[in-house]
Amino acid sequence: MAAPNVIEVKKLSRIFRNGDIEVHALKDVDLVIGPGEFVAIMGASGSGKSTLLSILGCLDKPTTGEYFLDGVHVTGLDKNELADVRNQKIGFIFQSYNLLPRTTALENVGLPLVYNRSSLFGNPREIATKALQQVGLGDRLHHKPNQMSGGQQQRVAIARALVNDPAIILADEATGNLDSKASIEIAELFVRLNDAGKTIIMITHEPDIAQYAKRIVTFRDGIIAADQTVAQRTPVHLPTSNKTI
Amino acid sequence: MNTLKGTKTSLAFVAKIVHIALEAIVKNRNRSFLTTLGIIIGVAAVIMTISAGEGARLEIEKQIEGLGVNMVMIRAKQEPRGGIVVRVGKPITVKDYEMLQQNAVWINRVSPVVGLGVRVISPWGNKNSFVYGVSDQHFDIMALQVISGEGFTLADVKAAKKVCLIGETIREELFPNLDPIGQEVRINTVPFTIIGLLEEQGQFMGQDQDDMVVAPYTTVVNRLYGDVNFNSMLASAIAEDHVEDAKQETIALLRESHKLLPDEPDDFEVMTQLELMEITGQITGILTILLAAIASISLLVGGIGIMNIMLVSVTERTREIGIRLALGARESDILTQFLIEAVALSAAGGVVGIGLGVLGNFLIYKFTGFFIPTSYTSIVIGFGFSAMIGVGFGYFPARKAARLNPIDALHYE
Ligand SMILES: Nc1ncnc2c1ncn2[C@@H]1O[C@H](COP(=O)(O)OP(=O)(O)OP(=O)(O)O)[C@@H](O)[C@H]1O
Ligand SMILES: [Mg+2]
Numbered sequence: 105m106a107a108p109n110v111i112e113v114k115k116l117s118r119i120f121r122n123g124d125i126e127v128h129a130l131k132d133v134d135l136v137i138g139p140g141e142f143v144a145i146m147g148a149s150g151s152g153k154s155t156l157l158s159i160l161g162c163l164d165k166p167t168t169g170e171y172f173l174d175g176v177h178v179t180g181l182d183k184n185e186l187a188d189v190r191n192q193k194i195g196f197i198f199q200s201y202n203l204l205p206r207t208t209a210l211e212n213v214g215l216p217l218v219y220n221r222s223s224l225f226g227n228p229r230e231i232a233t234k235a236l237q238q239v240g241l242g243d244r245l246h247h248k249p250n251q252m253s254g255g256q257q258q259r260v261a262i263a264r265a266l267v268n269d270p271a272i273i274l275a276d277e278a279t280g281n282l283d284s285k286a287s288i289e290i291a292e293l294f295v296r297l298n299d300a301g302k303t304i305i306m307i308t309h310e311p312d313i314a315q316y317a318k319r320i321v322t323f324r325d326g327i328i329a330a331d332q333t334v335a336q337r338t339p340v341h342l343p344t345s346n347k348t349i
Numbered sequence: 350m351n352t353l354k355g356t357k358t359s360l361a362f363v364a365k366i367v368h369i370a371l372e373a374i375v376k377n378r379n380r381s382f383l384t385t386l387g388i389i390i391g392v393a394a395v396i397m398t399i400s401a402g403e404g405a406r407l408e409i410e411k412q413i414e415g416l417g418v419n420m421v422m423i424r425a426k427q428e429p430r431g432g433i434v435v436r437v438g439k440p441i442t443v444k445d446y447e448m449l450q451q452n453a454v455w456i457n458r459v460s461p462v463v464g465l466g467v468r469v470i471s472p473w474g475n476k477n478s479f480v481y482g483v484s485d486q487h488f489d490i491m492a493l494q495v496i497s498g499e500g501f502t503l504a505d506v507k508a509a510k511k512v513c514l515i516g517e518t519i520r521e522e523l524f525p526n527l528d529p530i531g532q533e534v535r536i537n538t539v540p541f542t543i544i545g546l547l548e549e550q551g552q553f554m555g556q557d558q559d560d561m562v563v564a565p566y567t568t569v570v571n572r573l574y575g576d577v578n579f580n581s582m583l584a585s586a587i588a589e590d591h592v593e594d595a596k597q598e599t600i601a602l603l604r605e606s607h608k609l610l611p612d613e614p615d616d617f618e619v620m621t622q623l624e625l626m627e628i629t630g631q632i633t634g635i636l637t638i639l640l641a642a643i644a645s646i647s648l649l650v651g652g653i654g655i656m657n658i659m660l661v662s663v664t665e666r667t668r669e670i671g672i673r674l675a676l677g678a679r680e681s682d683i684l685t686q687f688l689i690e691a692v693a694l695s696a697a698g699g700v701v702g703i704g705l706g707v708l709g710n711f712l713i714y715k716f717t718g719f720f721i722p723t724s725y726t727s728i729v730i731g732f733g734f735s736a737m738i739g740v741g742f743g744y745f746p747a748r749k750a751a752r753l754n755p756i757d758a759l760h761y762e
Binding site: 162175176190198203206215222 | 352353354355356357358359362365366369372376377665668669671672673674675676677678679680681682754755756759
């Protein structure tokens with residue numbers, strides 16, 4: 105039997121109500137993403153990309169529709185179960201990093217381990233250190249966010265997303281705050297993670313960055329306007345010695 | 350949920366949350382310090398003010414006990430009329446005095462008291478003071494010691510001799526560095542011979558008890574007062590467990606003396622030392638409440654300080670909560686963390702506040718001599734209030750944030 109789809113979304117809608125005004129941010133969206141895929145989501149501002157990703161990341165709930173994540177019927181879960189799903193199945197990466205201030209890289213990366221209720225993992229410190237080494241920050245373990253560049257902070261956030269070995273990585277404009285060099289580094293990191301087997305969905309406005317993905321889904325006004333395979337993927341430089349993976 | 354690796358909350362898991370909470374306190378030193386400071390000030394203020402009230406009450410009780418447990422006080426009925434207290438009904442007279450002296454069996458001593466404001470003059474100075482006309486038994490009733498010279502006798506009273514005893518304050522001002530015994534002093538225009546010096550008594554309910562002259566009531570009535578009636582009488586029961594008998598007997602005898610019909614109410618008041626203590630207890634109770642009100646204001650100010658800090662940090666903390674939720678914290682995990690933070694800060698602030706309050710009481714004692722025993726009530730109230738404020742302002746905003754959709758907590762502005 106084939107592995108289950110990582111993401112399966114049926115007739116997903118999200119309506120924001122502000123007084124009398126209703127915004128239909130998502131309109132009956134159907135989407136299937138299999139294991140090992142690397143999807144870029146594109147589309148104009150306000151087309152519903154972040155809304156979809158927040159729902160996929162269990163940070164928000166759809167108004168109607170069904171959502172299955174790694175075989176779990178997410179739309180039927182209670183609050184605590186959703187928290188556990190966020191913790192164990194999802195690695196979310198934000199445009200603004202969302203690291204805790206005054207907290208070292210190691211502690212930030214260790215945070216998802218704190219809230220992990222399974223006792224299957226080993227020494228949290230070791231796991232967090234390994235995750236930081238994976239993103240090339242083995243020498244920045246005890247730096248605080250304000251002591252790191254934007255690119256480094258985003259890599260801490262990626263390490264944090266990886267630390268509980270989630271079923272999927274979700275990134276909402278992960279390179280939006282970075283210059284092109286740092287953006288490319290992050291994109292190449294995603295490619296290497298994907299090559300190692302991680303399923304990744306990333307929102308981006310930059311066509312260059314989207315070309316690192318295997319598939320591009322384009323949104324317009326809350327619906328999927330296009331869904332293409334990337335013919336000519338941007339090749340990735342060989343990993344340097346301290347950027348293992 | 351079979352595809353999740355674990356969903357049970359273990360003890361080890363709770364330990365991790367406790368660790369996170371304590372870490373957050375240390376990481377946000379300034380916020381923690383300011384929060385604690387508000388609590389410290391509030392608790393210390395409550396402890397000091399409530400203790401001061403209770404200290405005053407204990408002091409007064411001690412002094413009333415010093416008056417002698419057997420004492421019975423008798424005075425004409427007084428009522429407030431248009432802002433001033435006036436006598437209603439018959440005055441206390443010599444007839445009443447003799448009635449008690451001759452007929453009472455539960456009373457062994459009785460003395461009239463005629464008090465009035467006078468000017469006391471010696472060759473070395475003069476001052477406004479009070480003279481009390483009493484009988485020779487007054488010294489025993491009031492347990493009043495004569496430290497040099499002697500008290501007057503029944504013969505002195507009967508002869509209305511112009512002799513007197515003075516308190517330490519009078520001696521100091523009118524006979525500086527002199528032995529006053531045998532000296533002459535003029536009270537208003539009447540010359541008196543000083544035959545004794547009264548032991549120092551200090552303050553009683555804010556009044557200097559050493560600023561007074563004691564003389565035979567006969568002399569005071571004849572020479573100074575211009576009225577044969579008394580302000581009041583003091584008596585003492587034969588024994589401590591017959592004070593109530595003495596009171597009932599006094600009432601019966603005075604009713605007879607005043608010729609009151611059975612259905613007429615008493616036109617005088619008889620009070621035992623115990624009842625006096627109860628009344629002053631009520632007064633100092635009001636004082637304590639007043640002080641507690643002041644203390645509550647300082648608590649409130651401390652509380653508003655805490656609230657301010659919490660509100661300022663609510664944006665940052667809501668974001669923090671959003672991040673924690675996004676990383677998989679349950680609502681209960683956030684609540685546990687914030688509750689521990691609030692309780693730890695309140696407890697720390699409370700403990701330091703108690704220490705500071707006790708120290709404050711001690712310093713007051715050191716510098717003013719007014720001993721304030723730290724009351725347990727004040728500690729309980731102070732601690733309870735501070736815990737409520739700390740938990741209220743620390744916990745409830747967090748609970749609100751923890752109930753948000755994670756995405757809304759993350760986007761909070
Ligand atoms: N919390 C909200 N309340 C009301 N309307 C919202 C809310 N969040 C999003 N919207 C609306 O939903 C629509 C989709 O927003 P969304 O953030 O998904 O767009 P986006 O594709 O991510 O845009 P961008 O590329 O600018 O990030 C927009 O019209 C937006 O105004
Ligand atoms: Mg967006």
